[in-house]
Amino acid sequence: MVEPRGVHVPVLLDRCLQLLAPALDRPGRGPDGRTIHVDGTLGLGGHAEAVLTAHPNTILVGLDRDTEALAHSQRRLAPFADRIHLVHAVYDELPDVLVKLGLDAIDSALFDLGVSSLQLDAADRGFAYAQDAPLDMRMDQTTGTTAQEIVNNYSHAELTRVLRVYGEEKFASKIAAAIVRERAKAPITSSALLAELVRDSIPAPARRTGGHPAKRTFQALRIEVNGELSTWERALPRTIDALTPGGRVVVLSYHSLEDKITKQAFVARARSTAPIGLPIELPGTGPTLKLLTRGGAELPSDEEVARNPRAGSVRLRAAETIDRDHGP
Structure with a gap:
C-alpha cells in the first residue's frame, strides 16, 4: 500500500466539528433519515474522518479533483465504507453529483480551500x-x-x-x-x-x-x-442552495481573494432584499443565511499555528441556512 506523501493535520478541526454539529445531530432527509455532509475538498480525508467518527448517523459525500487524494482517502475512510460516496469532481459540480447519487438536499458542507498537504508535499x-x-x-x-x-x-x-x-x-x-x-x-x-x-x-x-x-x-x-477563484464563485452559491433549512456551511480560506468571495456570498444572503423603509418584511424577501462567525472571519490561535504551521493564514467563515419566510 502506498502511504500518503503529505502528513495531513486538519486545520481548525475542533472548531469545524463544533460548527457542523447542530446540522448533523438531527434527523436527516437522506436514506434511513440520515444526515448528509459534503466535504468539497476531501484531500487526505482528515476532516471527513473526524465528521464520520463524531456523527454515526451521517453519510459523507466527498469530492476532490485530485485522483491521488481520492485513492488515499478511500483507504483512510474504508472503516466507513457503507456511509461514504467519494467522487472525482470539482466542487462547483456538486449539484450534478447530488443528482447522480439521488440526493435532493444536504445538511452540511465543509470547504478547506487552496492546495492540499498531499499536493504541497509531493515534489513531482x-x-x-x-x-x-x-x-x-x-x-x-x-x-x-x-x-x-x-x-x-x-x-x-x-x-x-x-x-x-x-x-x-x-x-x-x-x-x-x-x-x-x-x-x-x-x-x-x-x-x-x-x-x-x-x-x-x-x-x-x-x-x-x-x-x-x-x-x-x-x-x-x-x-x-x-481556475480556483472562478470555480469558488460558482461553487459556494450552489452549495448554499443545496442546504436544508438549518443546514450549515464552513469555509476555510487561505487567500484574501478566496475569503472575499466567501464573505460577499454570505453577507448578500444574510440581508433582507425588501425595499428600505417598509414597516414589515415582505414574504420571500427575508434573509436566507445567518452568519455564525460574526464580526468577520475567525483566525487561528497561536496554539493552532504552533501545532500546524499551515494554519497560519487561515480565515474561517460559517453560516446557517434559515427559512426565508419564517426567519431563524
Whole structure:
C-alpha cells in the first residue's frame, strides 16, 4: 500500500466539528433519515474522518479533483465504507453529483480551500518552490493547462496580471519580464529555475521579509492553472442552495481573494432584499443565511499555528441556512 506523501493535520478541526454539529445531530432527509455532509475538498480525508467518527448517523459525500487524494482517502475512510460516496469532481459540480447519487438536499458542507498537504508535499507535482520538479501545478492531473504552458505561452501583460491579481505581487512586471527573457533562450520547465528567476527579480531588501520570494508567484500560477477563484464563485452559491433549512456551511480560506468571495456570498444572503423603509418584511424577501462567525472571519490561535504551521493564514467563515419566510 502506498502511504500518503503529505502528513495531513486538519486545520481548525475542533472548531469545524463544533460548527457542523447542530446540522448533523438531527434527523436527516437522506436514506434511513440520515444526515448528509459534503466535504468539497476531501484531500487526505482528515476532516471527513473526524465528521464520520463524531456523527454515526451521517453519510459523507466527498469530492476532490485530485485522483491521488481520492485513492488515499478511500483507504483512510474504508472503516466507513457503507456511509461514504467519494467522487472525482470539482466542487462547483456538486449539484450534478447530488443528482447522480439521488440526493435532493444536504445538511452540511465543509470547504478547506487552496492546495492540499498531499499536493504541497509531493515534489513531482510542481507546487512547491523549495523543491525542483516539472512545472505542473494541476490539482487534477488528468486534464487542463499546466503551469509550464502558462509560463512559456502567456504574454508579459498576461503574466503580470496573474502575478499581481492572484499573487498580490508588487514586482509582478519585473518577474514577468524575467520569465519572457529566459524562455526566449529555452522553455522554462523546472520549478527550481522559475523560483530562481523570481528571486533574482525581486530587490534584495524586499527578499529579506515575507518568507520565500517565490511564494506569491507560485500561488498565483496555481490559482490560474486550476481556475480556483472562478470555480469558488460558482461553487459556494450552489452549495448554499443545496442546504436544508438549518443546514450549515464552513469555509476555510487561505487567500484574501478566496475569503472575499466567501464573505460577499454570505453577507448578500444574510440581508433582507425588501425595499428600505417598509414597516414589515415582505414574504420571500427575508434573509436566507445567518452568519455564525460574526464580526468577520475567525483566525487561528497561536496554539493552532504552533501545532500546524499551515494554519497560519487561515480565515474561517460559517453560516446557517434559515427559512426565508419564517426567519431563524
